[in-house]
Amino acid sequence: MSTNNQLDLIGVGIGPFNLSIAALSATKPQLSSLFFEKKEEFAWHPGLLLKDSKMQTSFLKDLVTGVDPTNPYSFLNYLVCQHKLHPFMASGQTVISRLEFSDYMAWAAHQMPNTRFNSPVEAIDYHDGAFVVTSKGQEYRSQHLVMGTGTLPYTPKCVEGFMGSQCFHASELALHNPDLTNKRVAIIGGGQTGADVFQHVFDNSFGKPAFINWVSRRPNIESLDEGCFTDEYFMPDYVNGFYHLDQNKKDREVSRQKLTSDGITTECLKGIYQRLYHDKYVLREPNWWSIQPNQTLVEVDKTGGGFRMQLTHGLTGATSFVDADVVILCTGFKRGLPNCLAKLMPQVETDASGQAILSEDYAAKWQGSNNNRIYMVNAGTRSHGIVEPQLSLAAWRAAKIINNICDEQIYDISESNHVLDWGLFEEHNPSQPEQRMSAMP
Ligand SMILES: Cc1cc2nc3c(=O)[nH]c(=O)nc-3n(C[C@H](O)[C@H](O)[C@H](O)COP(=O)(O)OP(=O)(O)OC[C@H]3O[C@@H](n4cnc5c(N)ncnc54)[C@H](O)[C@@H]3O)c2cc1C
Structure with a gap:
């Protein structure tokens, strides 16, 4: 040839x-x-x-x-x-x-x-x-x-002007190797990356933070659909058949199947939940973390040394704020x-x-x-x-x-x-x- x-x-x-x-x-x-x-x-x-x-x-x-x-x-x-x-x-x-x-x-x-x-x-x-x-x-x-x-890393528009060593996409986390000791940390995004980052920050992999806010637009911290029948979406015959469907139907199916690839593994979720239980109900640690589903980041402002993030609740429409010294964006890829x-x-x-x-x-x-x-x-x-x-x-x-x-x-x-x-x-x-x-x- x-x-x-x-x-x-x-x-x-x-x-x-x-x-x-x-x-x-x-x-x-x-x-x-x-x-x-x-x-x-x-x-x-x-x-x-x-x-x-x-x-x-x-x-x-x-x-x-x-x-x-x-x-x-x-x-x-x-x-x-x-x-x-x-x-x-x-x-x-x-x-x-x-x-x-x-x-x-x-x-x-x-x-x-x-x-x-x-x-x-x-x-x-x-x-x-x-x-x-x-x-x-x-x-x-x-x-x-x-x-x-x-x-490419995806960054929401409202954060674009703030990107730097204190506000960065998770794809750079290990490269930045930030010192989070005594810092208020905000983790934005509730997929697998958000969960991995939360787990490592919680485990003090980057120093013991003062407070962790984990914010997700999703209605809950959602698990990956790992069922054996779900696995059939990931087999050649399904792909061969799928390819020939009408585009509207394909778009609808992909969106319906989101959690088959975009959720968090059961093992990871269990590990996080057990950590939280132990921390809150066994160690009775003072409150140093908060997990907030159903919250969309809509605006960011610079305040003194940190950031003030405005959130909108997906169900109530209520506005709330999160203050952070370091923002880690687990907002996916495009x-x-x-x-x-x-x-x-x-x-x-x-x-x-x-x-x-x-x-x-x-x-x-x-x-x-x-x-x-x-x-x-x-x-x-x-x-x-x-x-x-x-x-x-x-x-x-x-x-x-x-x-x-x-x-x-x-x-x-x-x-x-x-x-x-x-x-x-x-x-x-x-x-x-x-x-x-x-x-x-
Ligand atoms: C954190 C993370 C974990 C994941 N874990 C899983 C998993 O467990 N299971 C699973 O099935 N999927 C997983 N995925 C999804 C998927 O498998 C990965 O994103 C995978 O890396 C995609 O591979 P890729 O080859 O398309 O791109 P990439 O891995 O992004 O590689 C693209 C490469 O192209 C290079 N490049 C770009 N431009 C040029 C250029 N002009 N010249 C030369 N080189 C260039 C880049 O440097 C890069 O190395 C994960 C994704 C992420 C982000």
């Missing part, structure tokens, strides 16, 4: 999602690829790698196992190579720390022949049937691209494509919400040649569903992209395996009902 030093695939960004594509490409000599990352070494949301944060997903949902457990970059191979498989099994963990999963991905990323760190992609152009990617002044040609540059794609973006077709329109195989619809495709990962929640920003099907999606590039089933992802009959599949695979009927006694 490769001619004249031209690669088949260049990946921009090495987060978990492009790393999965890199891992599954690395063992396939018929596919030449190179993945560029601006960071000096692999780092998975380093500002949020708190020492006691746990994964939301199983360690088997790693870079490769979902489609090729024999690939050398699996989590199990990492355990064996690090000589810790037996203690790992003895520990009985089903959910591992984010620190260990990050260590695993770094181990994999730095062994792969097709990854380049400290290599920001500065520009991407298109000439003579190939993408021309510039990194550190050097040009690389590739038939296809895969954009895996992740998401989509955004990097500047290096700016030159090509006018040729990429976008939907009403400004997002690139993706094919079933994750290729953006663009005005250029169909022989040159711009794949995008973590960009298709509207098209492919709630699983898109999760690790659950990262390996399956990577295999789908590789198969599409190679125009053959390099990875066998044809298996249809599910417990629920979603009723979404028939329209696009008319043979499916017959298969099911013939399986009946």
